[in-house]
Amino acid sequence: MADWDLLLTDTRLATMNPALPGYGAIEGAAAIAIRDGRIAWLGKQSELPRGDALAHRSLGGCWITPALIDCHTHIVFGGDRAEEFEQRLGGASYEDIARAGGGIMSTVRATRSATADELFAAALPRVEALASEGVATVEIKSGYGLDMDTEIRMLEVARRLGDESSVDVRTTLLAAHTVPPEYKNDADGYIAFICDEILPRVAQRGLADAVDAYCESIAFSASQVATVFDKAAALGLPVKLHADQLSNCGGAALAARYKALSADHLEYTTPAGVDALSAASSVAVLLPGAFLTLSETQLPPIAAFRGKGVPMAVATDCNPGTSPICSLRTAMMLAARLFKLTPCECLAGVTREAARALGLLDDRGTLEIGKRADLALWNIGHPRDLAYWFGTPQLAERMTSGHTTRS
Ligand code: NIG
Ligand code: FE
Numbered sequence: 001m002a003d004w005d006l007l008l009t010d011t012r013l014a015t016m017n018p019a020l021p022g023y024g025a026i027e028g029a030a031a032i033a034i035r036d037g038r039i040a041w042l043g044k045q046s047e048l049p050r051g052d053a054l055a056h057r058s059l060g061g062c063w064i065t066p067a068l069i070d071c072h073t074h075i076v077f078g079g080d081r082a083e084e085f086e087q088r089l090g091g092a093s094y095e096d097i098a099r100a101g102g103g104i105m106s107t108v109r110a111t112r113s114a115t116a117d118e119l120f121a122a123a124l125p126r127v128e129a130l131a132s133e134g135v136a137t138v139e140i141k142s143g144y145g146l147d148m149d150t151e152i153r154m155l156e157v158a159r160r161l162g163d164e165s166s167v168d169v170r171t172t173l174l175a176a177h178t179v180p181p182e183y184k185n186d187a188d189g190y191i192a193f194i195c196d197e198i199l200p201r202v203a204q205r206g207l208a209d210a211v212d213a214y215c216e217s218i219a220f221s222a223s224q225v226a227t228v229f230d231k232a233a234a235l236g237l238p239v240k241l242h243a244d245q246l247s248n249c250g251g252a253a254l255a256a257r258y259k260a261l262s263a264d265h266l267e268y269t270t271p272a273g274v275d276a277l278s279a280a281s282s283v284a285v286l287l288p289g290a291f292l293t294l295s296e297t298q299l300p301p302i303a304a305f306r307g308k309g310v311p312m313a314v315a316t317d318c319n320p321g322t323s324p325i326c327s328l329r330t331a332m333m334l335a336a337r338l339f340k341l342t343p344c345e346c347l348a349g350v351t352r353e354a355a356r357a358l359g360l361l362d363d364r365g366t367l368e369i370g371k372r373a374d375l376a377l378w379n380i381g382h383p384r385d386l387a388y389w390f391g392t393p394q395l396a397e398r399m400t401s402g403h404t405t406r407s
Helices: 082-089 094-099 104-112 116-131 148-164 187-204 222-234 251-257 271-280 288-293 302-307 328-339 343-349 352-357
Strands: 004-014 025-035 038-044 053-066 068-070 135-141 168-176 210-215 240-243 262-265 283-286 312-314 375-378 395-400 403-406
Touching (some): 053 068, 068 328, 068 352, 082 094, 116 148, 135 148, 148 168, 148 187, 168 187, 187 222, 240 251, 251 262, 271 302, 302 312, 312 328, 312 343, 312 352, 343 352
Parallel strands (some): 068 135, 135 168, 168 210
Antiparallel strands (some): 025 038, 053 375, 375 395, 395 403
16 A cells, blocks of 8 residues: 555645744755645655655645635625625715614625525635635635524535535534614524524534624624623534624623634724733634725734734635625735735734634644645745735645645
């Protein structure tokens, strides 16, 4: 029996291994060996142990990074919000539109009236657009149903996208996204419905890998979110939070109190919130597409995250309202230009730290022995190019579990 299924030689590796500095680069001819869909060996080619491989490819100096991971999306939805985009260009604010019954609620109406097949057909090209840039893992949230049937339908469609597209999908229940009309003026009643009915059903059917909520003046208070998180904890589900996006609601501290996998957005997070995330080892997920689309000017506290060692991930937040972007490379570019992340932080943010934000770091997100052989092969001169160029296809090939699934 062969030692390896596939041996790749004459490559340059950006391993993103946290034990190595920067990109964790192995240059000057590196090799990577794959067996049973996992990385069996990697290092300098001159140190390659003796072994035979079923297949061998010499890659002519091509850079390889971990395949990319989009750790925050709302990619399953009905309709779109192009009209609201025009209203916002005319001066209306996101909150104004939401309070007038538009915003998230207009997507809820379109999603409720869409069949599972329609939602799947609309989402598939978005998922494949991410894949075309080297993404192999995508997190997908519910949150445009806000009733039992539609929240479940969204999660089923998300699971089906994982089964039938070329990406691995992690699902998140976001029933606490906004208060549906059935519970107008009774947000507590809706929270009780989530805890007593939706969460147990979703958990029992294994439809969600995590639970999210939107802590904001136009959504839910910290104590309402805490009620949802208590129930999630009782059901053994990890949590994450849309926190401090439009105002300081103490979201980061709340997420930290529940040892959240991540707190996301964070434009209005205070120094105390940064300290709390640091102590809880939660990931700060930065969403520059929403920052751009909302014409936000309040920057997330990047220097404080760096200073306190809070890991930073970068994601698209792909959604029809605040972040109509199906491009993780664009999110990397925006994180560099708007948030001044270094290109190395941008790449770590869509590989290692994105894996950490999904609780998957033991399995993927870096090039290390034992991890899934999810690889992106690039036509680039240096890994910094990935945050520098935009709108430029540079993926040569994507492998998932050691097989070429995009080229
Ligand atoms: O991540 N902040 C709340 N949720 C989404 C927006 C959803 C929408 O407007 O449809 C976000 O930005
Ligand atoms: Fe979001």
